[in-house]
Amino acid sequence: MIQKEAEKIFETRELNVNMGPQHPATHGVLRLVLDIDGETIVKVTPYVGYLHRGIEKLGESLSYFQALPLTDRMDYVSAMSNNIGYCVAVEKLFGIEVPERAKFIRTIVGEMSRISNHLLWLATHALDIGAMTVFLYCFREREWILDLFEMICGARLTVTYPRVGGVRNDVPQEFLESLWKFTDEFPSRILEYETLIDQNRIWLQRTVGIGVISAEEAVSWGMTGPTLRGSGVPYDIRKHMPYDAYDKVDFEVPIGTAGDTYDRYRCRMLEMRQSNNIIRQCIGKLPPGPVMAEDPKFTLPPKDKMMMITHPTKEVAYFIEEKACKGCGMCMRACPAKAISGEKKKPHKIDQAFCLQCATCFAACKFKSMKIIPGGKGLSEEKLAELAAGPMPEEIAKAAEHLVRQFEFIKKGPKAPEGELYVATEVPKGELGFYFVSDGSGKPFRMRLRAPSFIHAGCLPRLCVGHLVADVIAAIGTIDIVLGECDR
Amino acid sequence: MTVREIVKRFTFIEIFQGMSLTLRRLFSHAVTIQYPKERRHIAPGFRGQHALAKNQAGQAKCVGCGLCATICPSQCIHISRAKGQVDKYEIDILRCIYCGFCVEACPYGAIVLTENYEYSDYKKENIYMKKDRLLSNWDKYMPGKKGEEYFKKFWRPMSDDFGTPTGQAVWRGKKQ
Numbered sequence: 001m002i003q004k005e006a007e008k009i010f011e012t013r014e015l016n017v018n019m020g021p022q023h024p025a026t027h028g029v030l031r032l033v034l035d036i037d038g039e040t041i042v043k044v045t046p047y048v049g050y051l052h053r054g055i056e057k058l059g060e061s062l063s064y065f066q067a068l069p070l071t072d073r074m075d076y077v078s079a080m081s082n083n084i085g086y087c088v089a090v091e092k093l094f095g096i097e098v099p100e101r102a103k104f105i106r107t108i109v110g111e112m113s114r115i116s117n118h119l120l121w122l123a124t125h126a127l128d129i130g131a132m133t134v135f136l137y138c139f140r141e142r143e144w145i146l147d148l149f150e151m152i153c154g155a156r157l158t159v160t161y162p163r164v165g166g167v168r169n170d171v172p173q174e175f176l177e178s179l180w181k182f183t184d185e186f187p188s189r190i191l192e193y194e195t196l197i198d199q200n201r202i203w204l205q206r207t208v209g210i211g212v213i214s215a216e217e218a219v220s221w222g223m224t225g226p227t228l229r230g231s232g233v234p235y236d237i238r239k240h241m242p243y244d245a246y247d248k249v250d251f252e253v254p255i256g257t258a259g260d261t262y263d264r265y266r267c268r269m270l271e272m273r274q275s276n277n278i279i280r281q282c283i284g285k286l287p288p289g290p291v292m293a294e295d296p297k298f299t300l301p302p303k304d305k306m307m308m309i310t311h312p313t314k315e316v317a318y319f320i321e322e323k324a325c326k327g328c329g330m331c332m333r334a335c336p337a338k339a340i341s342g343e344k345k346k347p348h349k350i351d352q353a354f355c356l357q358c359a360t361c362f363a364a365c366k367f368k369s370m371k372i373i374p375g376g377k378g379l380s381e382e383k384l385a386e387l388a389a390g391p392m393p394e395e396i397a398k399a400a401e402h403l404v405r406q407f408e409f410i411k412k413g414p415k416a417p418e419g420e421l422y423v424a425t426e427v428p429k430g431e432l433g434f435y436f437v438s439d440g441s442g443k444p445f446r447m448r449l450r451a452p453s454f455i456h457a458g459c460l461p462r463l464c465v466g467h468l469v470a471d472v473i474a475a476i477g478t479i480d481i482v483l484g485e486c487d488r
Numbered sequence: 489m490t491v492r493e494i495v496k497r498f499t500f501i502e503i504f505q506g507m508s509l510t511l512r513r514l515f516s517h518a519v520t521i522q523y524p525k526e527r528r529h530i531a532p533g534f535r536g537q538h539a540l541a542k543n544q545a546g547q548a549k550c551v552g553c554g555l556c557a558t559i560c561p562s563q564c565i566h567i568s569r570a571k572g573q574v575d576k577y578e579i580d581i582l583r584c585i586y587c588g589f590c591v592e593a594c595p596y597g598a599i600v601l602t603e604n605y606e607y608s609d610y611k612k613e614n615i616y617m618k619k620d621r622l623l624s625n626w627d628k629y630m631p632g633k634k635g636e637e638y639f640k641k642f643w644r645p646m647s648d649d650f651g652t653p654t655g656q657a658v659w660r661g662k663k664q
Contacts, residue, residue, distance in 0.1 A: 066589070154531065154533040155535050160587045170656060170657065171657050175657065196506045196509060196510075200502055284659055287658075288656045289652050290649060290651055290652060302646050303595065303645065310595045312545075312549050336553065336569060356569060356573070358552060403595060407555065411555075411558055
């Protein structure tokens, strides 16, 4: 009787709490609605989409070459891996074979980005749980990697370094020296982090037995990457479907046993050591050779080959040969300065006073009626006609070929073969998949991304329910999400 | 619970190990820099503020073909032409994503990204780059031979990228 009375008086209700979107521990703008009973989580509902920029849709309106910088902005913590994922997918679509050296360089930078991602993950995860020192130490090493990125491509975060068909530019010698020094020192730095937290009793209490998920369940939730490997599933795309130079290096895939937050932490720590190992092997094996695939259809033509026309001292003039001109009007429509005039089916004419010497008309002409006259700028019409009468010098004709390729590549974009494909790569967060549907034009008909962060954010309710409120922070940290990738 | 675990639990050994590490760090040099007073080294080829290149005669190299505006993924370059010259060349800096595609697309080597990254302002108009400002950036940040060096190194792809140039970086073993 008394007990019933007491229950009536001290009646408890579930409390509905909003966590985020502006919460420092949600690693971005993730909003979680928590139903809590006292301190215990009853239900978690994640709301995503605050950082949605429509990258998939934007990809449909950009050519395969242009869409590359979009992938930087997905997982901005490991932009290099995203770039590589995109390039590998597009290369498979086009059937381009990448040179050996480019493959090794990509593997090096990919693993560097894995280390820098895991360092940032460890830093923020530890900070969320309460270990401040690890945060500062991790950033010290991360800075080194970002400086190395700056050395090779001029940017620290949004790198846009790999290109479809290779990489943007070759690596300098200082880069290799500095990176080797980094790999020499880095294992001792990992030991430092482990001294700070690995056996720390607070760390153990906050991570052991928190967010446990079994191997079967983790697979059926669609987890990938270290989040899955913590549960003991040795699934790694680098091992099972090797891309780049991963089939030429030795490495192990570390796995956990219990599938809790601590095991996932151990997995990532071991993975950093493996990455370090891979980089060392790749530096040792780095072969000399080209860094871009020689594929006229897909890669930009070399700039020095066009110098005969484009060099500022070669003051060229463009002239339409009256005999060859069919009067189709392509040049007239293409000319940005509106310097070309003429009636249909009659020879067109360039007004030299308006001409910018930009070569757009030359690239547009299908009937080869255009002539390039080096040193012809400022000459009179009669003189130009006289000079244009003979065939173009051979070196000018060769340079013009490359110039036309440059214009066509940029204006229209390389044409992809028809079909669809899905290509997955192992980014630090998990499996990043690109799915392209191509209708044979220069732009993808549909570009779909399988972002690991999105799928892992969906697992949050499974990991949190039954634990305390403070453990939600640990759960968000352990699945390693970046909302830029999650919302796309 | 083994004896080892009991000893560990009551001696706080792991805490003291961590503490001694932080104590040792206390006496080593700082890795941070005091920003406005000290500046970090910027690697050559840094993708910062834009500049329009000039030739030896001091004229703009840009001919106004518009390839940079075509390739720009964020469509931040606006060009218009008047009689025989480029009338307007404007870059909306607030839209730019610094991918460097404009440099790659230009066949004339007319646009570069300089090493300047400090150009915040209170007014939007001041960050909207007009042609004069872009040309003066060239004199300011790419003086002398620097511009030439930039084009040699970072105006890609060159024929070297499709072949095997001499002096390519390879690992030559640890320096003694």
